[in-house]
Amino acid sequence: MKKVGGAYEGTLLDRPDVGRLSILRFGTWDPSEFPVEDLVKAGLAITEIGLRSPKMQILGGTIIVDLENITLRHVATLTPTVAYQIVALMGAANPTTAKALHIINYSWILNTFFYLFKQFIHRDAMRKIFFHGYDLKSLQKHIDLECLPERYGGVCGGKTPT
Template sequence: MFECFLEIGFEAELNTKEDPELMEIAYEQCKENVATRATAITELRKMIFARGECHPLRTDDEYLLRFLRAREFIVPRAHKLMVRYCTFREQNKHLYEGVDLWGLVKVKDAYEGTMLDRPDTGRLSVFRFGRWDPNEFPVEDLVRAGMAMTEIGLRQPKLQILAGTVIVDLEGISYRHVATLTPTVAYQIVCLMGVAIPGRIKGVHIINYSWILNTFFYLFKKFIPQEAWQYIHFHGSDLKSLHKHLDLEVLPERYGGTYRGVSSFGIWLNKIKKYRDEQFDREMKQLGYVIKE
């Protein structure tokens, strides 16, 4: 029964239809007012063309909604995010242009996620970089996988509204991992966690770290905006501290929770491949990815 539930969840990952039942939550969390939404979209579109600071791939209503929701429907902030997103893509074409989307399955369980999306936590993602063997593939592939995961996830209006929560589990991190991290890679990871993408992060919870965190985190902290620090929490190996922020029902059993529906990035991407449609292929190709059969 549980496997059947998971399969339904995987199939729903391709759903790009608006859910009227989420509109109340959209108002609470994104300041989205159905009565004034069209006006905000039109204003953002006009601002994009009038200022000419970026040249987005799309300017249709559905696409612009992502940026408005990510910045509480404050049009100038949504436009600033759009410019930042387009600039990031322009400066990092190697992260998506010509990238074999299905080939990113190699990342396996360096990323994990749950599909129990709730208003309090949104989508819970777990970064387990210690599970990655630097001898198998370069750190850039981790970033490519993170970018692809983000682009695919943000196709869902549900995730645009509910946002996400991240656990960064540093168990197993060694100097071999830290040695691969350059300031450029650190900047890219920070950008993909909300700085330069049309998505919101409710919280970042860093666990299972040791003294090596000082080296690891030094690379990241100069790129993290000042206002973002209120959402970053350090728990060490204290799961009780983590439990004060996240409900046990959304946490994997590994972290003292009760949720069993955790899937690795590799499994998730294979399910996306299984259930995708022509619209998905078209949009991902427009983003620059190679879609092989």
């Protein structure tokens, strides 16, 4: 878990409208330090720990994937197997309710490689995925400012452990 550093920022407030809000910042991961598979394994461990909480089982969760600082080095690690594992980790193979997945701070790189992920995502799940680019106002329309950290224009400063 120490290896992945800030890639899995943690979770913020649990609320019925959002569930458990988790923030993933994959641009903080250095692909030369450890393989993408370790990132996926850490995500699975964090998810399993969260699922032990009855509150999480009931409320479900919302995920913000912040792709700021993603480079071609990051994208080059995405094989179809890894893409499938990431999509499964984000809800397709989880026994909890995924309320929404918000993807922010991305460039043309995401548009190029989204097709790799899209083939693994069920149509019903696609309705819960929102692409905001660099438009934080768009994100704020979906998630209350009280739930968002200051970096995303919110007022939530407190973090709770995962």
